[in-house]
Amino acid sequence: xxxxxxxxxxxxxxxxxxxxxxxxxxxxxxxxxxxxxxxxxxxxxxxxxxxxxxxxxxxxxxxxxxxxxxxxxxxxxxxxxxxxxxxxxxxxxxxxxxxxxxxxxxxxxxxxxxxxxxxxxxxxxxxxxxxxxxxxxxxxxxxxxxxxxxxxxxxxxxxxxxxxxxxxxxxxxxxxxxxxxxxxxxxxxxxxxxxxxxxxxxxxxxxxxxxxxxxxxxxxxxxxxxxxxxxx
Amino acid sequence: xxxxxxxxxxxxxxxxxxxxxxxxxxxxxxxxxxxxxxxxxxxxxxxxxxxxxxxxxxxxxxxxxxxxxxxxxxxxxxxxxxxxxxxxxxxxxxxxxxxxxxxxxxxxxxxxxxxxxxxxxxxxxxxxxxxxxxxxxxxxxxxxxxxxxxxxxxxxxxxxxxxxxxxxxxxxxxxxxxxxxxxxxxxxxxxxxxxxxxxxxxxxxxxxxxxxxxxxxxxxxxxxxxxxxxxxxxxxxxxxxxxxxxxxxxxxxxxxxxxxxxxxxxxxxxxxxxxxxxxxxxxxxxxxxxxxxxxxxxxxxxxxxxxxxxxxxxxxxxxxxxxxxxxxxxxxxxxxxxxxxxxxxxxxxxxxxxxxxxxxxxxxxxxxxxxxxxxxxxxxxxxxxxxxxxxxxxxxxxxxxxxxxxxxxxxxxxxxxxxxxxxxxxxxxxxxxxxxxxxxxxxxxxxxxxxxxxxxxxxxxxxxxxxxxxxxxxxxxxxxxxxxxxxxxxxxxxxxxxxxxxxxxxxxxxxxxxxxxxxxxxxxxxxxxxxxxxxxxxxxxxxxxxxxxxxxxxxxxxxxxxxxxxxxxxxxxxxxxxxxxxxxxxxxxxxxxxxxxxxxxxxxxxxxxxxxxxxxxxxxxxxxxxxxxxxxxxxxxxxxxxxxxxxxxxxxxxxxxxxxxxxxxxxxxxxxxxxxxxxxxxxxxxxxxxxxxxxxxxxxxxxxxxxxxxxxxxxxxxxxxxxxxxxxxxxxxxxxxxxxxxxxxxxxxxxxxx
Numbered sequence: 001x002x003x004x005x006x007x008x009x010x011x012x013x014x015x016x017x018x019x020x021x022x023x024x025x026x027x028x029x030x031x032x033x034x035x036x037x038x039x040x041x042x043x044x045x046x047x048x049x050x051x052x053x054x055x056x057x058x059x060x061x062x063x064x065x066x067x068x069x070x071x072x073x074x075x076x077x078x079x080x081x082x083x084x085x086x087x088x089x090x091x092x093x094x095x096x097x098x099x100x101x102x103x104x105x106x107x108x109x110x111x112x113x114x115x116x117x118x119x120x121x122x123x124x125x126x127x128x129x130x131x132x133x134x135x136x137x138x139x140x141x142x143x144x145x146x147x148x149x150x151x152x153x154x155x156x157x158x159x160x161x162x163x164x165x166x167x168x169x170x171x172x173x174x175x176x177x178x179x180x181x182x183x184x185x186x187x188x189x190x191x192x193x194x195x196x197x198x199x200x201x202x203x204x205x206x207x208x209x210x211x212x213x214x215x216x217x218x219x220x221x222x223x224x225x226x227x228x229x230x231x232x
Numbered sequence: 233x234x235x236x237x238x239x240x241x242x243x244x245x246x247x248x249x250x251x252x253x254x255x256x257x258x259x260x261x262x263x264x265x266x267x268x269x270x271x272x273x274x275x276x277x278x279x280x281x282x283x284x285x286x287x288x289x290x291x292x293x294x295x296x297x298x299x300x301x302x303x304x305x306x307x308x309x310x311x312x313x314x315x316x317x318x319x320x321x322x323x324x325x326x327x328x329x330x331x332x333x334x335x336x337x338x339x340x341x342x343x344x345x346x347x348x349x350x351x352x353x354x355x356x357x358x359x360x361x362x363x364x365x366x367x368x369x370x371x372x373x374x375x376x377x378x379x380x381x382x383x384x385x386x387x388x389x390x391x392x393x394x395x396x397x398x399x400x401x402x403x404x405x406x407x408x409x410x411x412x413x414x415x416x417x418x419x420x421x422x423x424x425x426x427x428x429x430x431x432x433x434x435x436x437x438x439x440x441x442x443x444x445x446x447x448x449x450x451x452x453x454x455x456x457x458x459x460x461x462x463x464x465x466x467x468x469x470x471x472x473x474x475x476x477x478x479x480x481x482x483x484x485x486x487x488x489x490x491x492x493x494x495x496x497x498x499x500x501x502x503x504x505x506x507x508x509x510x511x512x513x514x515x516x517x518x519x520x521x522x523x524x525x526x527x528x529x530x531x532x533x534x535x536x537x538x539x540x541x542x543x544x545x546x547x548x549x550x551x552x553x554x555x556x557x558x559x560x561x562x563x564x565x566x567x568x569x570x571x572x573x574x575x576x577x578x579x580x581x582x583x584x585x586x587x588x589x590x591x592x593x594x595x596x597x598x599x600x601x602x603x604x605x606x607x608x609x610x611x612x613x614x615x616x617x618x619x620x621x622x623x624x625x626x627x628x629x630x631x632x633x634x635x636x637x638x639x640x641x642x643x644x645x646x647x648x649x650x651x652x653x654x655x656x657x658x659x660x661x662x663x664x665x666x667x668x669x670x671x672x673x674x675x676x677x678x679x680x681x682x683x684x685x686x687x688x689x690x691x692x693x694x695x696x697x698x699x700x701x702x703x704x705x706x707x708x709x710x711x712x713x714x715x716x717x718x719x720x721x722x723x724x725x726x727x728x729x730x731x732x733x734x735x736x737x738x739x740x741x742x743x744x745x746x747x748x749x750x751x752x753x754x755x756x757x758x759x760x761x762x763x764x765x766x767x768x769x770x771x772x773x774x775x776x777x778x779x780x781x782x783x784x785x786x787x788x789x790x791x792x793x794x795x796x797x798x799x800x801x802x803x804x805x806x807x808x809x810x811x812x813x814x815x816x817x818x819x820x821x822x823x824x825x826x827x828x829x830x831x832x833x834x835x836x837x838x839x840x841x842x843x844x845x846x847x848x849x850x851x852x853x854x855x856x857x858x859x860x861x862x863x864x865x866x867x868x869x870x871x872x873x874x875x876x877x878x879x880x881x882x883x884x885x886x887x888x889x890x891x892x893x894x895x896x897x898x899x900x901x902x903x904x905x906x907x908x909x910x911x912x913x914x915x916x917x918x919x920x921x922x923x924x925x926x927x928x929x930x931x932x933x934x935x936x937x938x939x940x941x942x943x944x945x946x947x948x949x950x951x952x953x954x955x956x957x958x959x960x961x962x963x964x965x966x967x968x969x970x971x972x973x974x975x976x977x978x979x980x981x982x983x984x985x986x
Contacts, residue, residue: 011778017785024792081777083818085832103781103814106788177842195842199849221846223877224838 003117004046006030008038008061009053009079018051021106022113035059042068049117051109054080054091062094069095075116079104111211118151134169137232139209139218141169150209160185161205164198165229168219173231175222202227238525245522246529248515250609255512257608258601259505265598266501272595279501284494285407285420285463288438293486294409295441297379298459302411302443302450304366304391305383305457307359366391378467378487380405386456400462407463413455415444467491527620534620537613542628545614550691552610555603559596634734642736649703656696663689703736710737717741721748724755762828769824776817784810819948826955831879833959837982838877839870840912841905847884848903854889859897860918862888865904871912873979875960883956883964884914886949887975891918894973907981914977924973930966950975 005027009015012033019029030047032038034056042050050068054061065076075098078091083101091099098112119138134141141148148155148165157165163185167176182194202221206213218230266272278287303309370391373379382397383390401408401422409418418425418440433445443450464487471484519526537545597604617624625631637645667686714737717730721744731741787806795803825831844866848855855862891901895918902917930950950966953975957964962979 011782013782014778014785017782017789020789021785024789081774081781083821102777103784103817106785178846193845193849195845196849196852199846199852203850221850221881223846223881224840224843224875225877226842 002026002028003048004028004030004044005113006032006038006041006044006047006050008032008035008041008051008056008064010034010056011053014053017106018109021110025110025114027113035061035064038064039067042072047072048074048120049113050074050076051113052076052078052096054078054082054087062091065091065094065096075120077112077116105212108212115151115211118153121152134172136169136172136229137218139169141165143170148209155208157205157208161201161208164201165205168227168229172229175226175228177226181227198227238528241522241525242528242532245519245526246533248518248522249526252512252515252519254605254609255508255515257512257605259508259512261598261601261604262501263505265595265601268594268598275497276501278494279498281494284491285465287490287494289490289494290487291440293490294461294463297381298409298411298416298442298461300369301381301383301391301459301461302454302457304369305385305459306453307362307366308453309358309362309365372471372484375472376470376484378464378470378485380462380464382460384458394462397460397462400460404465405462406465409461409463411442411450411457411459413457414450416440416442463487530616531620533613534617534624537617538621538624538627542625542631544628545617545624548610549614550688552607555600555607556597560593563593563596642739645736646707649700652696653700656693656700659689659693659696663693707736710735710741714741714744717744717748721751766824766828766830769821773817773821780810780814780817784814816948819952823948823951823955826952826959829959831956831959833876833879835874835876835960837872837874838880840873840875840880840914840979841866841869841871843877843880844884844903844905844914847881847888850881851885851888854892858892858895860892860895861900863900863902865902867905867907871905871907872982873912873962874982875962875979879956879960883953883960883977884916886953887916887977890949890975891916891973894918894920894922896921896971910981912979912981916975918973920968920971920973924968924971926968930968953977 005022007015007018007022007029008031009018010033015031015033019031022029030041030044032041036058038050038052038061039059041047050065052061052065056064061078061080065078068076076096077098077100078096079100079102080087080091081102088099097116100109100112115138132142132144134143138151139148140152143166146162146166148157148162148169164181167181167184178194178198181198183189186197199221202219203213206216206219209218210216218232220228220230222228263276266276274288278284278289281287284290370393373381374393376393380394380397380400382392382394401419406421407418408420409416416427418427427440427442428445429439431446433439433441433448439445442448443454467485467488467490469485469488626635637648640648663686666689670686710731713731730745731738735741784807787803787810790803791807793803794800822831844864848862848864888901888903895901899919902915904917905912905914907913954964957977960979962977964975964977967974967976
């Protein structure tokens with residue numbers, strides 16, 4: 001059974017392109033070209049996810065999100081040409097689950113859609129089964145089995161990477177200087193260039209857990225200070 | 233119609249005001265003049281009595297006559313002075329104030345104020361002489377019907393000017409005074425008058441100066457004398473008198489003149505005064521009713537007086553003041569004399585005189601009510617002119633000079649002012665010389681002329697001095713204001729006020745204000761254009777983003793079609809270029825935001841050395857792939873600065889990417905950080921692959937070292953680096969030296985550990 005996704009944008013070509021991309025991935029796509037239309041389509045009980053533009057005639061995207069949120073609990077992704085942090089915060093506070101800025105990479109968009117859908121469907125049993133899990137956004141970590149899952153799916157990590165993830169996930173939000181990570185992960189006091197060594201591993205972990213490794217959301221560098229796992 | 237009515241009301245209001253004030257003043261001035269004059273209070277008091285026989289003058293006159301008649305009866309001298317009284321006619325009749333004992337008898341010798349008085353006994357010839365005088369006096373008084381008298385000794389009538397004194401009082405003669413040898417008694421219209429009060433005589437003018445008090449008694453020589461006097465109610469002129477033989481008319485008709493003076497004074501002061509004051513007050517009431525319209529008239533008068541030069545008005549005012557002040561100078565002279573005398577002789581008389589000084593001065597002024605009125609209205613006109621006139625001091629010689637002076641440049645104005653001060657000094661010198669000359673010639677000049685000749689130049693000098701002092705003061709204040717204005721311009725406040733137009737520095741201030749306005753306009757324009765630019769860029773980049781989204785998406789879809797070559801290759805190129813376009817649009821957006829200062833930054837303390845190491849580590853793949861070697865010289869110790877780490881990462885990322893892109897193959901790129909003298913300095917040096925053009929601002933947008941290059945980079949790398957550095961509070965400089973491309977980034981060091 002294919003999952004239904006509603007794509008809303010006043011630019012028909014964009015809707016068409018997104019529909020093609022998503023249909024190629026096996027989803028069924030509903031289309032709407034303004035906020036009012038989106039409200040009509042959103043009543044479909046089989047609908048699993050909504051992609052919503054912000055600036056649209058008749059009813060803007062944020063208002064539409066607010067109204068849909070009153071009735072439906074399903075992931076909503078905002079699509080916007082506005083890239084300011086304040087715009088993102090506004091969109092997320094209106095009840096959206098993610099924010100994708102235009103122009104986006106088709107792969108990135110697909111990855112985010114998949115991520116949201118997986119989380120939406122897996123969320124229930126993840127929470128019920130393991131209460132000891134450490135969760136931040138779409139990442140969850142089981143400290144006993146030392147398994148990191150992204151959107152509910154286990155991520156394959158090397159031994160060193162697992163040690164780094166273990167350290168950072170146990171201390172969500174705390175900033176670790178490269179020297180400390182090196183000392184605790186490698187169990188060695190000094191290295192010629194800890195920064196380089198740590199950075200290489202960080203980059204690899206990012207490739208496995210981040211949707212857009214070049215613009216990481218979770219495993220972040222705090223420039224001039226250290227590294228941290230973002231707490232969400 | 234309405235205005236005409238209003239006008240007439242104004243005229244009425246003014247006239248009633250002027251007349252009312254004049255009349256009230258005219259009625260009050262003589263009263264005030266009397267109040268401050270010697271004996272004036274008594275005159276005022278007597279004027280208020282309804283009968284002249286109640287007045288003090290009458291009392292003292294009648295006392296004097298009675299004493300004389302008693303002396304005549306006792307055979308004493310007629311014009312007995314005080315010493316005569318006690319020596320001859322009445323040994324016991326002396327004046328003893330309870331406090332100041334004037335006469336004391338000790339060992340049968342009389343002492344007056346501590347000095348012994350010779351116990352003089354009149355001779356027979358003296359008595360003969362007095363008798364003759366008494367008879368002559370009696371003869372003169374025979375004609376008099378104002379005062380009827382009869383003097384007897386031991387029952388025998390000695391002198392009299394009436395047949396039978398006992399028939400009085402009769403019609404026209406209601407006042408009687410008699411002496412029975414020991415005491416006096418008086419009656420008017422049959423009712424007795426109390427003469428002695430508490431029985432002790434005091435020299436205060438309120439007591440009848442008659443024997444019979446406990447401290448003023450008739451002696452034994454007067455014991456047998458009886459005197460009766462009847463006084464006419466309406467005295468008339470009876471005795472002609474002659475200077476040749478008897479003396480003047482006034483001397484023998486004192487009662488007549490006494491009554492006449494009292495009547496006239498009463499009429500002037502009380503009747504006319506009350507009339508004037510009443511009419512005046514009524515007029516003032518009219519003025520009060522019309523007080524709202526009166527200023528119209530005041531203004532009209534001010535318009536008329538406004539045509540006069542201010543200097544003329546000032547002179548007139550001075551003249552009016554002279555009327556008031558000249559008596560003062562006279563009084564001052566007395567005072568100075570008194571004080572000098574008192575100081576040089578060490579006595580107290582001057583101090584005793586002092587309280588009298590002011591009142592006598594006031595009397596001097598007030599005794600000329602006309603002059604005072606003139607001075608008053610002169611002063612009123614002057615004040616009215618000042619109040620309602622349109623800056624009357626502008627109209628005049630000084631005003632014209634000032635108006636012309638305003639057109640001069642400031643240096644001329646200042647030197648002219650100094651010239652005026654010099655003139656003042658010269659005048660003062662002349663004044664001193666004049667004063668010296670005055671000492672020799674003052675006998676030939678009237679006093680007012682001397683005063684005016686001396687006072688006017690002195691006033692002029694003082695005027696010049698105060699005027700230049702004021703100018704100087706004002707100049708100093710305006711300088712301060714100008715400096716404030718400059719400070720305001722300097723601190724970016726473009727709304728500061730300018731100096732008034734008549735100020736010395738008005739021109740400078742005005743020009744400064746013009747600069748201010750120009751700057752304000754320029755800044756406003758710049759801000760507006762900057763904001764418009766940002767809005768434009770925001771809108772353009774938004775408008776670019778939407779079609780770009782479609783382009784990227786459809787290119788990606790095409791790619792998924794796996795087209796045959798060469799179409800597949802074309803699609804790859806399309807994807808690459810679309811991606812380039814995307815990064816450029818994002819970069820342009822950020823640069824323009826940073827350039828207009830709207831880039832949000834989150835400054836925090838960070839270690840710049842670590843940031844550089846992290847950046848290098850982050851870019852290690854690209855660095856290793858590039859055909860160059862990176863040489864880093866970074867201190868091991870933390871280099872703490874305050875900046876936004878994310879932005880700073882973009883700065884060095886761009887700088888390093890630039891270096892990788894443009895460095896000569898096989899060459900070395902140097903990245904160094906030094907912390908010295910409060911500054912953290914990062915420098916990125918690389919040898920350029922191509923020749924660097926001269927005179928190019930590499931941080932300008934879309935500028936590249938080689939303008940013909942088309943591959944890679946939006947041309948915004950350095951622009952982003954530069955604007956982000958500035959947004960973080962640092963400074964980025966590009967210093968190309970021949971083929972060596974050097975970029976330095978400076979940040980102020982933060983004290984303490986990170």
